[in-house]
Each structure stands twice: as C-alpha cells, then as structure tokens.
Amino acid sequence: MVNAIITPHGHLDVLSKSEIAELHRSSNNVYQTLFRNCALAVLSTGANSDDGHELLAAHSDFDIEVMSSARGVKLKLINAPANAFVGGSIIAGIRNHLFAVLRDIVFLQDQVEVWEQRGETITDMVFKTLRNARALKPRKRPNMIVCWGGHSINKTEYDYTKEVGYRLGLRELDICTGCGIGAMKGPMKGAAIAHAKQRISDPRYIGITEPGIIASEAPNAVVNELIIMPDIEKRLEAFVRMGHGIVVFPGGAGTAEEILYILGVMLHEKNRGVTLPLVFTGPAESRAYFDQMDAFIGATIGPDAQSLYRIVIDDPIEVANHMARQMKKVYKNRRALDDAFFYNWSLTIDESFQHEFIPSHANMAALNLKKDQPAAHLAADLRRAFSGIVAGNIKPNGIDAIAKNGPYQLDGDQEIMSALDALLASFVEQRRMKLSGEYTPCYRLK
Amino acid sequence: MVNAIITPHGHLDVLSKSEIAELHRSSNNVYQTLFRNCALAVLSTGANSDDGHELLAAHSDFDIEVMSSARGVKLKLINAPANAFVGGSIIAGIRNHLFAVLRDIVFLQDQVEVWEQRGETITDMVFKTLRNARALKPRKRPNMIVCWGGHSINKTEYDYTKEVGYRLGLRELDICTGCGIGAMKGPMKGAAIAHAKQRISDPRYIGITEPGIIASEAPNAVVNELIIMPDIEKRLEAFVRMGHGIVVFPGGAGTAEEILYILGVMLHEKNRGVTLPLVFTGPAESRAYFDQMDAFIGATIGPDAQSLYRIVIDDPIEVANHMARQMKKVYKNRRALDDAFFYNWSLTIDESFQHEFIPSHANMAALNLKKDQPAAHLAADLRRAFSGIVAGNIKPNGIDAIAKNGPYQLDGDQEIMSALDALLASFVEQRRMKLSGEYTPCYRLK
Amino acid sequence: MVNAIITPHGHLDVLSKSEIAELHRSSNNVYQTLFRNCALAVLSTGANSDDGHELLAAHSDFDIEVMSSARGVKLKLINAPANAFVGGSIIAGIRNHLFAVLRDIVFLQDQVEVWEQRGETITDMVFKTLRNARALKPRKRPNMIVCWGGHSINKTEYDYTKEVGYRLGLRELDICTGCGIGAMKGPMKGAAIAHAKQRISDPRYIGITEPGIIASEAPNAVVNELIIMPDIEKRLEAFVRMGHGIVVFPGGAGTAEEILYILGVMLHEKNRGVTLPLVFTGPAESRAYFDQMDAFIGATIGPDAQSLYRIVIDDPIEVANHMARQMKKVYKNRRALDDAFFYNWSLTIDESFQHEFIPSHANMAALNLKKDQPAAHLAADLRRAFSGIVAGNIKPNGIDAIAKNGPYQLDGDQEIMSALDALLASFVEQRRMKLSGEYTPCYRLK
C-alpha cells in the first residue's frame, strides 16, 4: 500500500479558485463514493476480476482526497495499491487515468446538472463531455474503429481480436473500445504493435466507460485516452458518434446490448444516408456464435437489420481492408452531409435509445418484447433487456438487487422469448457471462 | 476591398451544433454592431488613427457574417480592407486576431451573462475569460511585464519604449500591453528583436483591449495573443492579475487612469504582502513628465502611494535589470502565498475598482474628488475621472455624448482640482491627448 | 511478391551527386551481394528461421537497386516479400530498416576504407559509425541497458526476458540488443509496453547487428534504430561503449562469446575505475544454466572474472531495481572521469578484442586455450572459439566451410577443454544451438 500526492497535467491545472473549492466540496460529498471507487479501479489496472465487489472489498482502507489551493488541484492517495507505483512514483499512464476520473466524475458531472437545467439535448451533452476530455480532434480524417465484444472470451478469440487490431493498426486506423479486458483489450494491443511498426507517433487508444462498470472492467493499460460517460446510454452514443466504423467480436449480454443499440439506431429512416460500416467477426471456431446472433436478429427485429452488417469469419486482413476502404466512403459521406469528421451529428438517435434505463425489477418486467411494433422500438426494449442482464451480472447495484429480489422477469411473444432463451443459454454454455466460477442466471424468461 | 471566407484554427473549431447556431444568431443580432466594428479594427491593423469614427466611416460597406454548419464555424468577409490579404489569402496573424474577436465578443459575452446570473465574482469572470483565451499557462515562471503608456508619444519616447522592450526581451521577459500603437507597440517591437536574438521560440506579446477602444487603438501587428475584455475595469484587472511586473511610460489620460488604478489597488492593506514591482520610466527629455505625475500623486492620494513605485530616468538597462531581479522575488512571493504563477489570486481588488463606470455627465459630476476619505477611495474616483476623459477623447460613445451635452463637469477640493488642472494642461500642451489636430478638452474643472 | 520504389527519410536524402553516384556504383559492384542479402533479411522480418541459407534460397529472384539522380537516392525493389507491404505501401519501420542497411552497408563501408587508410583507431571507427547512424544522443542521462542472450530459448525463458524488459521499461530504461528473436526481442517487447504505460514519447529499441548474422537473425519489428556494424568485433565494441549496463539471459555459443568478451575487457586493469553493471539472470528453471556458466568461468578465466557479475535468479524486479540504482553510479562515474554519457571512451579495450577474427579451420586450430597466460588473453581466445562456433552454426560462410572441411578442431589444456566440453554439451542438450531440427556440432574438441 502506498500513500502519495499526485499533481495533474492537462487542463485541470487551470481551474479557478471557486472551481477548485467546488471540486473539493463535491468530491467529499456528492460524488465521494463514486469517485473513490472509480479511482480505485483505475489504480488496480491489471488486477483480473469482473466482480466489482471483490475489488472494493480488497481495498476497504483505500481513500482519495482532492486537495485545493490557489496553485491548483492535487490528489492525495491513502493506501493505494502498490502496483500503480514504480520507485515511489505513480506510473504516468495511471496518473492520467486518475485525473480523467476526477475530470469526468467530479468536475463534469457537476456541469451535467447545469446542462440538464438548461435543457440541453443529450447529444449536446455527449459532445461537451467528449470535448471536455479533449477527445474531439479537428482536421483528422476518419480512422476511428470502435471494437465491441466480450470481456470473457477464450484464448483463440482473444488472439483473433489482437490480430484484427494488428491489421487495422497497419492501415493506420485507431481503436476505441469499452476499456476493459478481452475483446476490449486485444484490438488495442494488436494495433499498438502495428502502429509502432508504422512509426505512428500519436496513436489513439480510447477507452469509454461509465461509473457502473469501471470497477468490474478497469481500463486496460494500453488505453491512452480514458473517458467516463455519465451512464450507459451516453457511453453508447459516444461510441457511435465518435467512431467511423464498428467491429463486433464475440461476447455476452453486453455485446448483445451494443449490437441491438446500433441496429436499432441505424434502422431509423433518417439514417439511411449515413455511412457507418459494421462488421461482425471472429475466428473459425466462433462461427456458430455469429450464426446464432444472426438468427436471433432475423427472428426478432428482422431482415432489414440483418442487411446492416457484414459477417467475416476468420479473416482479419479482410476485416481491415474492408474498414480501410470504408473510411474513404465515410470521408465522402461526411463531406456530402457537411458534417464534422470528429462527431457524427448526422446520425439521428431516437430518445428511446438516449434516456437512462434503470434496470429495476419493475422496469425489466415492463419491457415490451413483442413483434407488433416497429423493429426499432423492439430493438430498443431488447437492448434494455440485455442492459439489465449486464447489470445483474457485474454491476454492484444490479448484483445487490438480484440478491434481494431474485432474478428479473422478462416476458414477450413466444417467438422472441424462445430466440432470447436460445441466445442466453448459449452465452452461459460458452462461458461468456462471467470470467470464472459457476454462472447463476440473473433473469427468468416466462 | 476583398470578399473572403475564413476558417478558424484553435478551439472555436470544436463547437457544438447549438453553440454554432447561437453564435450565428448572436452575431447577427445582439452583438452585430460590436462584432463588426471590432473585426474591422482588426482588419485595419496598421492604419494610424485614434479616431474610431474615421475608421468606421471609411468602411461603411464592410460586413462580416458567421456561417454555421455541423462542420464548424466560418467567417464571411464582405468588402474587407485589402491590406489584410496577401496573394488572396488573409495574413495569418490577422486571421488569429479576427477569431479572437469572435471568441471574446460573441461567444464569450454570451457566457458572461450566464456567469452574472450565477453570481460569479468579477475576479472569477476575468479568470475564465483569460482561460477561454488560452492565456493562462501553467508551469511557467513569472516573466510577464505589463507596459503602460500613451498611444500619442513623441519619437524620442517611442524609441525609448523600444529600447526598454529590447532590454526586457534580452532577459527573456514577455510583454503585455493595451495593444494599440505608441507605448503599447514599442516595447513589443523591441522585445521581439531581443527574443529573436535569444532564440526564444514561444515569445508572448499579449494585447488586452476592450470593445470601446479597439476601434481607435487597433491591435498592433506584433501582438500574438489578442484578448478583448468586456469592459475597461475587467481589462485593468486582467493586466494586474496576469502581469508579474508593471512598467509605465509617459502617456495621457489613459495612462493616468492606469496609474491611479494600480496605486489604488496596492494601497489596500491586504495587498501589503503581495509583490508587484512598479516602475515609471522614460527618456531624459521626459523627466518633467514624471516629476509632474509624482507631484500630482503626492498632492492627491499622498506619500504612501508614492512609495509604491520607482522612477527610473533614461536607463533602460536598469529598468530591465530591476524587473529581472524582481521576477525572482515574485516567484518566491507566489510560492509563499501558495498562489498560481499565471494568475495573481492573492491580490485583493476592492469593488470600487471592479464595477463598470459609465462616464455619463451625471456620473462624472457626482465623482467625489475630496481629501476627506481614504486614499484608496480617492484614487478610485480619480481613476474614474480619467476614464471618463479617455471616453470623451477617443471612444465613439463618449465623443457623441460630449458633442451633445458639452464637456464633463468635475468638481472637488481646491488642492486636488488645481493638481488635476496642472496635470491635464500639461497633457494637452505635450500633445498626449490626441494623435493629430487641435485638442478641445472634453472636461471642465470647477 | 511486390515491386516498388522507396524514398528515404533521414540524412541519406542530402547526398552529393558524387556520393549518390558512388553509392550506385558500389551497390552494383563491391557490396552488391551483401547489400541484397541484408535488405532481404530486413524485408523478411517476422519469418522465423535461423538458417540464412533458407531465406536466401526462398527468394532467389529478389533484387534491389539503388537509383540515383540529383534529387536524391531511391531504392528499387524487385520481387520483395509481400508481407513488408500494406495496401501497396511499405511498412514505415521496414523502410527505415532498409535505409539503415543502405547507410551502413554501402555508404558507410566505403568510408571505413578511407578511415583505415588514414589509420584511425577501431574505437574511433565504431564511434563514427554510430554517429553516422545518429545513435549518439548528447545531453541524455545514462539509461541504455544492453540485453544479451540466445535466439533459441524456451517459452519460459522468453516470457522471463519480456518481464525483465517490462520492469526495466517501467523505470524508464531503454533497451539495446543484437536485434534478432528470442532474448533479443523479448526485452524490447516488454519495455515497449512499459514505456507506453509511462507515456514515454521517444523510447529507444536499438538493434546492433552485422552482415554475417543479419540474414539468420533478422531485426525484430520493435527495433526502431537498426545499426549494422562492419564485423562482430565492432558490434561487440558498439554494445559496450553505448550501453550503460548489461543484462545477460540464457543463450548458446553467441551468448558465451559475449560473456567472454565483456569479462575479458573488464579484466583489463585500466578498467578498474569504470562502472559497468553486469547481471546474469533467468527464470527459476534456468538456474542450472547459470550455475554451469559460472562454473565454466571459474574453471577457465578464474575468480577475478566471477567477481565482475551478479547472478539474479527469477527476480525481474530486482534486476530492474539494481540497474536503476546502478544508472546513478554510472552517471557519477562518467562525470568523475569527464567522459561522455553517450559513448564510454574511458573503457580500455585491448586489440586482441578489437581485430576481426576470421574463423578459418587454421585460425580455430591455432587458438591458445591454455592457462599459462593472463586471464584476459585466455578470455580473448575463448571468445574467438565461441565466435567460430557461432559462424559454423548459422553464418552462411561458416556453414559452407564446415560442409567442405569438416568440424573445427579445438585444442588446449585438459581442464579448459573439459569445461568447454561440458558447456557445449549442455548447450546442445538444452537446444540452444539451433531453432529446430537435429544439431550436428561444427567443432571437435581434442
């Protein structure tokens, strides 16, 4: 355990006296627990566990304080995990992640309240959060590939994600993921090697997370831009507005949530003219996974959704070549729409995908999983269903709620429920729900 | 005359769609005239006149528009002065100044309203305005010398300001002035040569102006950071919070206003522990000027104020050596006070120096120019008196008011009034009130 | 296969017309084969084989030409391995390696002849070769760790080298190796991850090779500074003059050569005051290797040599901490000796370690492997013996000579010969002599 005082680099060191005082106050009150827990997650990078409870329990004596003076802000760490330090100094990348937490959890969430009072749109809030994180870079051509997929994947799949990342990196494409392990780490590691070979001096490995999952999915060490969005919906919007292409690897409930999100969004008729390439890919051994996912999509939101993605099995070079080619189309599309390269304003996102979904037992039971509605609406509620299952699996709040009230109840059309049943059963069987130990489902299908 | 479309560099190119729309709206409504006139002033750099009316009249067909799209903001110029362009492209420095105007006049003044609603202090507003202009640089040692003095000075005096700037620059000190000509330009020119000799790659020539005077005192071409503060009082506060030392050259009513401001502020007992070196200097020929100024100060706010500055005649090297030595003291003082180097939070500024003074005839007549009050209070009202005289001399609003209502009436103690009379008469005689033509006083002393 | 024309970046693009003409001439005559083969090795990075013959045979139709014009030099590639290209463009790192080959093989070796005529010392030639490669960086504190060890090591050992590299990198130390695979690649890979975590923007991964081995030990992809020294002795001198500390991992004959080289040099009495930390390290499973190596050193050149190194088993953090501490001693030592940080002029290297040793059968047979001589002399001849064995194992010339004349004959004192026999037998048994296939010894001990 280490005690230390840390000084920031970046724009937090030009705060006004009242901002610093407010930061001090907030971090000690409103956001105290959230800030402490996220900071702990960041300091524990490399500790492999997807159970946030475990981490918190193991470091119950950890604490963090914001120190204020006219000279600027500093962080005081008490009983911090020793592996974040070398020779008495904090590792530079971890220091940066720590100040990203301060910036996004304490400083920014105060702002969010102001924005809400002013009635700003969620799209504007996402924009301002990303801008505040200096993540929007003008005058850079489209090259940001969002990679989605599970944290709990097997060795073959992990190696495959690295290889895809490597091939993307050789083509000078950057990587953005959800910033945990598994499919969120592999593409970054692969790309990092390729970027080094291509002598790229400013590669971007963006990790976008949210307070609910950061404790169970700590940012991997390759991430050089960490962004903590206020909730899962804003995180999903950040992915699709910053990304210029999306690659989906095998995964569990979280990946299914992401797939339903992007398909639901792209089904909006106003988005027909928007170019956003989407590829599902995995090694030969994972072919069945995508067959099943494709069948589930066909059986629920239908063939229009199936036409929105391409499935590539066991061919990292083709994935990378496809994305490299598509980047040119994205470039032309943005210019044609007179849109920025760094933020996809043209994409219309329905409110049903923007507002926070609290996975209470009542909200879960109330989801409309029936076919007598537009496909995009069904996608929205299916997305919520998977979001709830993720919460029940790994988020501290969700786990507690399940422990108290038993599994979530989900109901809907026969056809949809059986497709859902088959998909979830396969996730369990393929061990995609949890890193280790036996998995007890947090849901019950009627 | 040239028509052109200009694209910004800097942080204005990461605006949200709603910010751009708001910018477009504001620039076409609330701030239209102000924005247009300031832009015209910037585009006319190099045109020598201190009569804002003249400039505006000469370019009555000039116009500027903010163009908006999701891709970002652009400026459309119609009938712009041709000398701002070379080979069809706008000169890079002028482009930067133009976007500084947009940033500070349109974008920021919208913010100022929000700040005012929220009840932020003026000191915080000044801080945020400077931060928004990227003028606050952390981790840089004290080296910013504010140079005050007249726009209408003679050749000997102008050459002297250049020489002082040269000697300051050789000691790696940066320059901040009010950004017009005369004593506001000379020190920058001199420092620029010295910085080149010292191979300094990022010298700073900060020009701080305000909407009322920019038209008559266009930013000189050496300025590489242009900042437009909302009013004269915030401009003065910006000088003394950013500067680490102040050099005063000969000048007229504006310079007298600045001297009374800093003396009034420094007389505050809470500022006794704050180090802020202050030097009055000029060539041998200008010795009488400082004798008279010193006498005026002694006769009005008294000997305590006289102890706050040092007068150095005809010795640029001593001025520079003194400032170089003092910078070390400022460094220690800031550390002792746990204060930032880039913003002097420790300085207490009384509200009487912070609130905007509107020089109406009534307000001018109501000034309390009597000795039966604390010296700092008298300094505050004397400062306002000179501020009004500057307005009556060169600001469009002031000139119009004088034309309509005749000269301002000032009244007070006999001793003060005769000291004031002597000082103002000498300004007129020495041609410090106006660049050319006969000067008609805009005031009458009772 | 790919045909392409490649343009250099760096100082080869400021050659005079006559230099370009000379380059063109040399590359087509004197150095043609050497240049072609080294270029092929560089283009084949990632192909795993330690048999140079194989590589050459597989690409018999590859060719490379220097194209000349007043505008500068270009390279024309014919039938180049396709894996060096992405999307029709050569990978930037490989391009850099290619021009390093041109610089060091063609351009520089011409210079070497001139230096030899002028009677320059070998130490000066090594200096100038490194300077020409821009490898000598003034004003940088000692932090260059040379890592030696085998190309054919097992997975446990390889992972250990990565871990040591990682721990060195976290302490902001750079890595220099012989630039092939195995222990030459692992430390660089580990350090690269650590440097990324520490946000180090200009890490150095220096690979120093020589024409005889580059074909069988192609530079790994992490190397960002490739240097080809004229012969094995100059390569060894480059290591010890540029390095500030040396870590030795398990290896075969080549590693033994390196160990005997540094011990022989450090035994020189003039080097007693020179600080150059030397650590032998490996995982727990490799303890026997170092026991045997230590015993061999004790039995041959003796206990003085044994006192020059430290053996650390299974403790990467201790290795890294030791080196980090020693860097401070090296810093002080260089200052005390008034020596440069970037080149260890103070180190005295006896001519017996500097002159090229041609491992003909006659020269090998003539080696003096007896104890009746100073330890440093014995170390010199033992070094030559291992150098010959490396040649017989992997260098095209050596392999051909063995094929023609049978194994080298080595003779000496009974005690030395049996120590040598035991060591070599263990190398064979541990499969350290060759990547794959059965190993047939290229030597016979009398």
Added chain:
Amino acid sequence: MVNAIITPHGHLDVLSKSEIAELHRSSNNVYQTLFRNCALAVLSTGANSDDGHELLAAHSDFDIEVMSSARGVKLKLINAPANAFVGGSIIAGIRNHLFAVLRDIVFLQDQVEVWEQRGETITDMVFKTLRNARALKPRKRPNMIVCWGGHSINKTEYDYTKEVGYRLGLRELDICTGCGIGAMKGPMKGAAIAHAKQRISDPRYIGITEPGIIASEAPNAVVNELIIMPDIEKRLEAFVRMGHGIVVFPGGAGTAEEILYILGVMLHEKNRGVTLPLVFTGPAESRAYFDQMDAFIGATIGPDAQSLYRIVIDDPIEVANHMARQMKKVYKNRRALDDAFFYNWSLTIDESFQHEFIPSHANMAALNLKKDQPAAHLAADLRRAFSGIVAGNIKPNGIDAIAKNGPYQLDGDQEIMSALDALLASFVEQRRMKLSGEYTPCYRLK
C-alpha cells in the same frame, strides 16, 4: 570585458576524441588568428564599422581557446566584448554564431584539405560545407531569395530594402544575404516582421560570409544561420546554388562583383534551361544607379547579359509578386531537370568563376579587360577586378597591400575602361565605397 566558458548546442557536441584533440590543436596553431578574428567579429555584432583593422585594434587583448575533453568541446573566452552578454550569460544567437565560426573555420577547413587531396570538385566542396552547416533542407519547396547590395547605402535605400524584405516575407519567402549591414540587413529585418505576422515558426535568415570580410561586415543579429565559406568564390557559388531567386539592391564594388558573377554564370550556354529569376530594384531616388549599371553591362558584356535581369523601380510589391510567381517556375524547372530543391546542381559554373582570385598587384594588372573574348570570359575578369577593389577597400590584407604598393593598376579596351571609370566614379560620388570618412581609391585605371 567578460571571461566565460561556452558550451555548444548542435552537432559539434558529438565529436570523437581525436576530432576534439585535432580541433584543439588546429585552433591553437594553423587557424588561430583566423578563428580569433572571426570570433571577435561575431561577438561584436552591432558595432558599426567597415574597417576590420579598427575592430581588431580595439580588442587586442581578446582571446579564445578550444577546451577539449571526452565529454565534448567548449570555448573559453577571455576579454570578450561585454555587449555579447546579458546577466552573465552569452546571448543565445551569438553563441550559435560563435560555434558556426568554430564549425566552419576550424573543423571544416581541416576537412577542405582532405577534400582537395581527394580531388573533389569545388561544387562538391560547397555542397558538403553547406550540408555540414545543416543548411540543406530536403522536402522544402523553393522559397529562398538571395538579396545582394551595398553595406553603405543611404536611409531611403535602406528603408526600401526593408520594405522589399517585408513584402517577400508576407509571401512566405526566406532571405539569404552576405550577412553584414545595409542591404544585407534590411531585407531580413523586413522579412522578420512579415514572418511574425504570418506566424511562420521556422523562418530562415541565412548569412553567408567568408573569413576576409567577416571582420568588417559582422553578421547582423537577425541572421539565424551563419555560414562561413572558405573564400569569396565559394561564397558566391553557395549563394547561387542555394538561392531560388536573386534580388539586387544598390551597392558598390562588392555588388558589382556579384552582378558580374551571376551574369557571367548565366551566360554559359548550358544554363539556358535553368530558371533563376534576377531582379535589380531600388527606390525612385536610385533610378540613376540602375541606369548606370545597366549601361555599364550593355557597354561591356553586352545585350545578352542585359536580357537576364529585370529592373523594377520603386515597387516592392511587384518585386515580391514577381518572385512569388517565379518560385512556381523554379519548382517546375527543378522537377523537369530532376534536380534537388535545396541545391541547384543543374547550374554549370565555369572554372574561371570557381577558383580563388588573389588580388595581388600583379594579378590585378594581368586581368584581360578587352572585348575580343567571349562575354562570359570578360565577365569573369571584370568580376575579379571588382573583387580586388573590395579587398583594397575593406579587407585587412588588401588594405595593407595598397598601403605598401600603391593603388592597383587596371588596363583594357578604351570603351571598357571608360565605362568602368564612370561606374567607379559614381560609386565614390554616391558614397558607396565606405561607411564614413573620405574615400581614397585603391585602383588606377590606365
């Protein structure tokens, strides 16, 4: 007077031990006087005198020593002029100039001897000297304007050279001159202001001098790249091979020498296809100067030569626009000729313009100033005549020779001699020969 020890920045800090030893030896023997005198000139920047004798006499106790150690080279200054220092530290630009002198006078001239032994061409020597000074920048488009003209020009002419420099600088053109005062300083000062306005971060102000004139024409302070060529002929070749365009202002014998040089070179029939724009320009008041120069050229080397330049009177913008347009032609021409942008290899320079001319009385008397020879030959000898007159006017050796042997004797065709007489008389009359005092001609025309 100041004593100080100075450390270099740049490539002199990576010298080998033997190079440093050699530098030490040379600077104390062969080049001692030359090195000392040039160093003194550099340290005296700003002292206005064109009499080298004066400067040397005023600082007879100044000395400079090269100090050597394995750590690198340092300079020890004894009794150096105090104005080169501020606050005890040498001004950075002067330090750079000082090490340029060391680099070019001591280090390089040793090299020149080697080159001469190897039989390198003068063109290659010029190239290597410039490369050693890091003056050849690849991948930069043509934009280097060479400005020639007198050191002794009147205020109107000087202001005009500044204005031309300003207009060139606004068009992002760099400046190269002979690095003294007058027409060699004005264009740089003007360009520096324009480059600052255009926010150009790496402007080039190249000063090319030679040991014979540096003492009387110290590099002005704006020069940020100082190059000392071995003799006047190599200096002239450096100008025309590095420059992309040439502007000639009014001047005296030195300017006439330069004009005859470039005209003689361009008359070579092999240079017909080489684009090198040449403009003669001055204020309206100097029209007579160019009329006379044009008449002299017509009367001596003839109308072909007259067609090689354009005369522009009193129009700085036209000069700059012309050069900006011509830069595009130079770009195309270089590409068409497959030539480098940074060195004009295509230009053929006859040996009569390359070999050093020693202006002894015998050599001057032997010049062939007759019309019965090709124009280029006549230009070559006329160039030599003016070169001798410059030496007699300002170079220490020349002044001494004249003092001892009386004026040079020149003889030739009647027509040529009277044209020469008229031209020289006008130089004397217009005070172009000498900064101050009465001018006594150093020549006699028969």
